[in-house]
Amino acid sequence: MIYLAPLQGFTDFVYRNAYAAVFQGIDAFYIPYITTKSSQVPRKYEREILPENNLNRKSVPQVLAKDEEEILELCSLLRDYGYREINLNLGCPYPMVTNRGKGSKLLTGPDKLERMLEFYFKNFQIALSVKMRAGFESASDIEQIIPVLNRFPLKKVILHPRIAKQLYEGTIHTSAFQFAVDHLDQVPVYNGDVFTLADYQNRKGSFPTVTDWMLGRGVLMNVFLPDEIKGIKYTETEKRLKLHDFHTQIMESYFQMTDNPGNALNKMQQFWLYFSHHFSHQGKILKVIKKIRNPGNIKPETEYILRRAELKITD
Template identity: 40%
Template sequence: MTALPKIYFAPFQGITTQVFRAVYARHFIGVDKLFTPYFSNFEPGCKLPPRKLTALKNQFENGIEVVPQVLSKSAHEILWLAKCCEELGFKELNWNLGCPYPQVASKKRGAGLLPYPGLLDEILDKVFSEINIAFSVKCRLGYASADELKAFVPVFNRYPISELTLHARIGKQLYSGQPDMEAFAEALTLIKQPLVYNGDIFSREDYNHFSSRFPSINLLMLGRGVL
């Protein structure tokens, strides 16, 4: 019998709050991880404000692991939040390199950082020299072109990233158009980390179609498909 995939619930800013996650986990089953909306615009060294601390209230919701997510281009910020998460009992921090919105990407954050493999390397080198919990990454095929993955994937492969979630669109698509499954297939041959697929799985039929082509992928991140 084919093993069922693990399903991760993707974060949504303003929607998948701590209250939402708690209520969801109380009434539904089948999800293996819950990701928080990303943390950004915080001051390292200062206490997190109550609103952000509330988002880190529970490490598990009804037995489902909660994974905090950070949106940053600063290793110092990432490490500071990782330390906060570690002290609160979290086992993993996820780095958002997938947010496609221009107001984020134009600041070299989210998917806007993908065209800069040198900067990615610099950040990852610093992070992995100090971090004490698992560090995973969520990204896209690139920001302006899927060709970008040929430059940034070798950077990722040099580091012990615990899991790599890949949304099969480029940043400039936002959520329009179709996922580029040919580019995803190419990425699959390049990526060394455990790979989590993300992108337009809304039904059992969608999953069956995906798994028939990519039977080796048993980790899925669903967002709109769960909502």
């Protein structure tokens, strides 16, 4: 199984829907976290979980909550929308989040986490999975968290084996992942730095019992990666057509959704930060995209790139 990682600001419902329409390789799409502010779910988060924006039925929403009250609020909303799995965020590393006791900060309080999980399973019948890091300040946090996780019927434990202060860079703690393989009652889902088929094969070699993989930036940079892992191959012409189709769906949705074309241009410029990696001259192409000031220019510029620029060979 291959899951798309939640990437706030990148894998929004526009991205997920276009991906599901054009490619096959992703088995479930994890929605970037939703959270509450003064007991309200802000509109930008609610839009992501609306059933009409997640019609492919492969979406799993994620909650970023600090206590039972927030769990109740967020998960009740998700239950009312009919979701069949909810994911709890135990990994977000940013101080804005962790200072409020959420995300990876929960890895420092096994008792608190246990109370939250108890509360969840008492009040909700929906399957729960968790997405975690190896720790907050130390990769040994995982050693006190795993016994807590083992007490509950979690659907999945997804592990990105870094600690919070590393954010998304630096050495992967393979020994922390191995600790999870050895001590969890279930096989964890691996997540982190799988950017190429070779990366996948290396990780698979290190953790041969792992069957489920969550990929994030690797998919943003190479939308064919899940298919490559699953052995589905495309010719260069097919690849170009698929990239074009995917890009068109995303761009049209962003322009249709807003009254302010400048916002759509910003979203497309964000998207190209990673999407430019599909092309041999990535740096040059990104420069061209970043320089665009008039929203009307993004369409012809990208059309030219998608038709003419040399594709990077990845497999």
